[in-house]
Amino acid sequence: MDFDGAVIASAIEVPYRRKPSGVTTMSLLADAFAALLNDSGLPAERIDGLAVSSFTLKPDHAIDIAWRLGLRLRWVMEDTNGGASGINMLQHALRAVQCGDATNVAILAADHLSEAALLHLNDNYNAVVRDHLAPLPFGGPNGLFSFVTQAQMRRERLEPVDYARVCIAQREWAALNPNAVYRTPLSVKDYLNAQPVAPPLGRYDCVPVVSGADGLLVSREDGRRGRGVRVRALHALHNYDQQMGDGLETGLLLVADDLWRQAGLAPDDMDIACVYDDYPVMVLAQLRDLGLMGGMSMKSFVAERLSTRSLPVNTSGGQLSAGQAGAAGGLHGLVEAVTQLRGAAGARQVADARRAVVSGYGMMEYRYCLCANAVVLERAP
Amino acid sequence: MSVAVQICRSCRTQFFPPRLRCACCQACAFDEALVRTAVIEDITTIRTRRPDDASRGYLALVVTERNLRLLARLDRCCSPGAQVRLQVAADGAIAAFAEGGADPCGGDDGGSPA
Numbered sequence: 323m324d325f326d327g328a329v330i331a332s333a334i335e336v337p338y339r340r341k342p343s344g345v346t347t348m349s350l351l352a353d354a355f356a357a358l359l360n361d362s363g364l365p366a367e368r369i370d371g372l373a374v375s376s377f378t379l380k381p382d383h384a385i386d387i388a389w390r391l392g393l394r395l396r397w398v399m400e401d402t403n404g405g406a407s408g409i410n411m412l413q414h415a416l417r418a419v420q421c422g423d424a425t426n427v428a429i430l431a432a433d434h435l436s437e438a439a440l441l442h443l444n445d446n447y448n449a450v451v452r453d454h455l456a457p458l459p460f461g462g463p464n465g466l467f468s469f470v471t472q473a474q475m476r477r478e479r480l481e482p483v484d485y486a487r488v489c490i491a492q493r494e495w496a497a498l499n500p501n502a503v504y505r506t507p508l509s510v511k512d513y514l515n516a517q518p519v520a521p522p523l524g525r526y527d528c529v530p531v532v533s534g535a536d537g538l539l540v541s542r543e544d545g546r547r548g549r550g551v552r553v554r555a556l557h558a559l560h561n562y563d564q565q566m567g568d569g570l571e572t573g574l575l576l577v578a579d580d581l582w583r584q585a586g587l588a589p590d591d592m593d594i595a596c597v598y599d600d601y602p603v604m605v606l607a608q609l610r611d612l613g614l615m616g617g618m619s620m621k622s623f624v625a626e627r628l629s630t631r632s633l634p635v636n637t638s639g640g641q642l643s644a645g646q647a648g649a650a651g652g653l654h655g656l657v658e659a660v661t662q663l664r665g666a667a668g669a670r671q672v673a674d675a676r677r678a679v680v681s682g683y684g685m686m687e688y689r690y691c692l693c694a695n696a697v698v699l700e701r702a703p
Numbered sequence: 704m705s706v707a708v709q710i711c712r713s714c715r716t717q718f719f720p721p722r723l724r725c726a727c728c729q730a731c732a733f734d735e736a737l738v739r740t741a742v743i744e745d746i747t748t749i750r751t752r753r754p755d756d757a758s759r760g761y762l763a764l765v766v767t768e769r770n771l772r773l774l775a776r777l778d779r780c781c782s783p784g785a786q787v788r789l790q791v792a793a794d795g796a797i798a799a800f801a802e803g804g805a806d807p808c809g810g811d812d813g814g815s816p817a
């Protein structure tokens with residue numbers, strides 16, 4: 323089933339900041355909602371659907387946010403799937419609008435994580451983490467993705483310099499994004515000499531924690547709104563290997579053919595790719611699983627397509643340079659892709675960007691993450 | 704205390720952490736097996752900014768003889784391929800102890816976790 327009748331009418335980001343004062347998750351959600359109204363020109367009374375994702379809402383839920391925002395809703399959801407939450411909320415919102423359950427759905431994600439809240443989240447992410455990983459020298463997901471990275475290095479014959487190129491290319495994009503928290507140029511030497519975190523992972527392989535929010539508006543296509551973005555295809559596959567593999571693939575590998583078939587497009591038709599970049603290893607895994615590497619080796623792809631930025635990947639700088647605002651990271655790539663397709667990306671605008679693929683990845687279990695989803699977007703004619 | 708893992712009573716696949724149903728055959732009945740040894744597949748050194756942080760130390764991905772991968776706290780740095788003894792420590796963590804002749808590690812993962 324296609325996604326006709328629903329359109330992404332608006333996309334905003336509340337600028338990410340490191341350790342801001344006077345900010346709460348609630349205030350960020352309110353700022354995101356206000357920015358969506360401002361960007362779309364819709365009055366709040368016309369918002370009849372709300373989806374929210376945040377790690378720090380407790381004890382509140384999406385409906386409590388609706389009450390605080392003064393919204394009367396016909397449709398509400400809350401998503402807990404971290405790096406896959408943005409596309410998951412989009413998937414549900416599109417169908418709700420298509421089916422007439424709601425007309426204008428605000429999708430919001432925000433987090434303000436204190437250092438203590440982050441440590442608590444890392445050790446209590448779920449029962450497996452709490453019971454089996456937190457007692458270990460664990461360091462949050464860093465330890466797990468050290469092992470995934472080591473396995474990818476062996477299988478793909480990659481070296482630290484290849485991962486450096488991923489981080490440097492994203493930093494080059496970040497230099498063009500005034501809202502990225504890290505914008506200064508990064509060299510291979512900087513990368514290789516960085517403070518170790520969980521070798522081979524060093525400082526630049528790990529996302530800087532920030533406070534911020536992202537938002538999308540999914541609306542009934544009315545033929546009047548000009549800068550909308552259409553969804554050509556969306557697919558998800560969660561827990562695809564039951565955590566019995568090595569984490570080098572994601573569920574995207576098994577749904578990529580369906581994704582491109584539904585879109586009626588091919589990987590080469592994409593002007594931009596925004597993949598969930600919790601670690602460089604997963605940037606490469608998702609790009610490969612989506613078919614964007616074609617017949618190239620991972621190493622050649624990094625050198626010839628990613629490092630040169632001839633394929634624009636994570637043009638905001640990604641979370642590795644723009645920052646990770648908790649669950650808002652699950653919306654970050656979507657917001658960036660929609661911003662590019664609307665021609666509103668400023669200095670980092672990809673010329674004549676018409677189509678983008680965005681993927682989500684998240685929810686660590688014992689060894690790697692469970693969730694994966696992807697969407698193909700197209701600028702409305 | 705030895706490390707206990709699940710074995711599916713139907714297809715004999717091993718699991719850790721425990722499941723509610725077998726991920727291979729959907730059976731619901733499991734036996735328990737004790738795993739005492741494994742081989743190190745990869746190792747990393749967890750470093751954090753806080754010098755007193757209990758989460759610092761050596762973390763190993765180990766593989767059992769039935770090809771089950773477990774994460775374990777390693778008592779000292781040693782190279783992939785080394786044999787380790789496994790125990791559940793008082794804090795609930797799986798602890799791995801390098802066998803006597805294991806090579807000390809070098810290279811990127813070497814050095815003190817401090």
Ligand SMILES: [Zn+2]
Nearest residue numbers: 711714725728
């Ligand atoms: Zn079974």
